[in-house]
Amino acid sequence: MKIAVCIKRVADMGARFQIGADGTSVSDAGIKYDMSDFDEWAVEAALQLNEKHGGGEVTVISLGPDAAQETIRKALAMGADKGVHLKADRIPFDGFAIAEALAAELKDGAYDLILFGRIAVDSAAGVTGAMVAELLGLPCVTAVSKLDVNGAMGTAERQVEGGVETLSFPLPALCTIDQGLVTQARYPSLKGIMAAKKKPLESKPAQLGAISVSVRKMELPPERSAGRIVGEGAAAVPELIRLLQTEAKVL
Amino acid sequence: MSGQNIAFLIVLTAALGLFSYNIQRLVSYLRLGTSENRLDHPERRTWNLITIGFAQTKILRERGAGLSHASVFWGFLVLTAGTAEILLHGVWPAFSYEAILPRPLWQLFMLSQELFAVVVLVAVSWLLWRRLVAPPKRLQGKEVHGLEAVIILCVIASLMLTIYTTGGLEYASDPSVRATQFGWFRPISTGLGALLTSIPGTHVAHDVSYWLHALLVLGFLNFLPYSKHLHVVSSLINVWFSNTSGPGQIGVMRAMDLDAEVEQFGASDVDHLSWKNLLDGYSCTECGRCTAACPANITGKPLSPRKIVVDTRRRLMEKAPLLAGELDVPGSAALFLDAEGGKAALGNVLLDNYITEDELWACTSCRACVTECPVSIDQLDIINELRRGLVLNEGRFPEEVQPTFESLEKNASPWAFSPADRAQWSDGLNIPTYAEAFAEGRRPDILFWVGCMGSFDDRAKKITVAFARILQAANIDFAILGQEETCHGDPARRLGNEYLYQMLAKGTIETLDRYEVKTIVTFCPHCFHQMGNEFPQLGGNYEVVHHSTYIERLMDANLIPLNTEHGQRLTMTYHDSCYLGRYNAVYSAPRETLKRALPVLTFVEPARTESRGLCCGAGGGRMFVDEKVGKRINVERTEELVATGADVIAVACPFCMTMMTDGVAKLEKDVSVLDISEVVAGQLLGSARTA
Incomplete structure (x- = not known):
């Protein structure tokens, strides 16, 4: 099966963020980058599908500056077969502009299945996958927690409030992958890393659509003020209750 | 030449021929292994051969069995x-030593033969009794060839007995030699012969006894x-080629070239494996001293270091003859395979078909097995190479290790703490960083390497502060790297991830060189071993x-202002850390430090101590792997330490600190666990006593 997985390079969420000098982006200082978690699970899902059904090819596509190639290499080290880098100076916030660039790349690829992460962990918009499906006129299932393919049909499960729904759809199709589909994305072995260096990685300019949404300002949440010790033991209880009622207004 | 001589010549030639054929075959199997130079430092290797080989120093670590073995070995030589x-x-x-040696020397030689045969007989009898009547735990286990051992011991005993019967029957059958060839220097043969003189047929019996002895030798x-x-x-050859007692620093993992174009990591x-690993397989006689000392095995995990070595030999004996096309080698495993079976056996691998992943991940890399092996086998080297195989080729490791690897990549620490918080412990302590010192044009004398435990673990941070206070009290010109300190990658290396290790280690070296660091002091034995x-x-x-x-050096130089008032008498024990003790032979410094800081200390040793100390369970990356099977190693160790009656368990490693603290909590004992620097810091002049 020919599968494409669209992946995004994002800042490691464990880092302590600072706003960049322009006030509209995250400062690079001390930040490590990696593949967005949901995208990692999507790569893992694609590899598992092909391992299960035998044969096939997994292509990973990433849009962004040159550094995005590192992220593509990681997916290749995990076991994907080839990579496509859609070069852009920076990743715009506008999901539709990105979707147009991705759709332009995907439309002639004859993919049976196109996978996205449900959301990118940095922007958390969760729209790009669905927009690409619309642009390509493909059936789309979002937030898939279980996925399989049988001949020309796909089946997917989605976790919904209080239950699970099972859907079926014809291929080719586009799915966005949720947490839970795989327990953990595989860790690239050294053998995989070495092999990845020799796998094809094509870089070409991204055909971004017109950007209509942009970030105007970024702010860090206000720092939490230090806690206050009201007193000790039973004697402090009346004062604590009074403060919870009058100041915190939680009682 | 008589007919008997000709018959003997034929038998001797056949026996020596078969033996040399088999030895050549076994040597050719070693060529299956990767090449490795082990001819360096011949003087050190020869010293090992003399001490470990001929003087039997390692086997004598266990008194009873060791002395018996040494008796058989020395007897064998004589x-x-x-x-x-x-x-x-x-x-x-016509040949005899009698003809070529001066008579007193010859008499002494004959006496040595008779006496050593007694020594061997006594030792073998005891060993047989132990095998058959009261076998110790280490001689049990499914990889042990127990019957073989019994056969061998019986053959040795028979060899000794036929020395006496041959001599005695010669005395009885030939009166002409009695005066010259017998006497005080052959007491047992002479005595036995005197008893047999009246019996008929001693001449034939002598020939039978002689042939029996010779055939037993050749058999x-x-x-x-x-x-x-x-x-x-x-094994003597193995001892010479082994590196487990030097030459070179012991306990160092094999260097690995990651840029090499190889199919297999x-x-x-x-x-x-290297030819030396395979020679280890030949040299193992399944005594089980390694397995008896293994903390994983003791607490019921699937690992037995002996099995690792025996499996290596078994797999070699399966694969090598098949590769050489020697399907008809007598006694080789391949003999029992038809063509189909041969193909299947070639498809086997040491990993999985012989040694399972669970065995490999159970290892704490504590080096107890290597330390105990009387013939200097390196079990740990095989385990480390197989772990590398698992991780680097196949990305196979316990799932809980993945966050450790990922955090090492992203945070340069095995735990997911922000690198920005690394030096938080030093807030308000007035401790300079190298960056600050360099900005002022200063070059500090000492780098205090804090380590990831010391930087992020709440309990270990107290050790960090205690040691920093000692350095300050002694007016040492030191600095830390602060946020620029990164993990050197040792946990990744021990867990088989050499790629991640080298990435981190090279980054650390780059930082150290940028700051022109020459001397590093650290309280983490893992950092100490790795960086040094x-x-x-x-x-x-x-x-x-x-x-x-x-600290011991600072005390020697009287640089630490210690409180001399005696205070409360404490009973204290010390837990040896593997990477300090067995890896680096630092045994006395922590003990001396404790005794000098607390002059009224009652110091007690646990049952297993120094080079025999039991691991805390955290080494070899086990800190990051769940302990799901068997008894917890830290509980086993803590029980032993608590049994000494100590009020305080002293440690010299932040990993041991965690394991012992957890152990004491689990046992619900009122015993405190302190790092040696905390004990010393508690005695600093002008500080509140903590110990």
């Missing part, structure tokens, strides 16, 4: 001279290559001192 005479005599009756010789008793041939099968002993492989050369040694 009696081999006699055996040579006996065999030559069979072909060439024994040819049994060796087919049995675990091959160690008789290979680490090992999955015997042909990925393994960094040179990657071009990082620094003097690295463990804080126990460093």
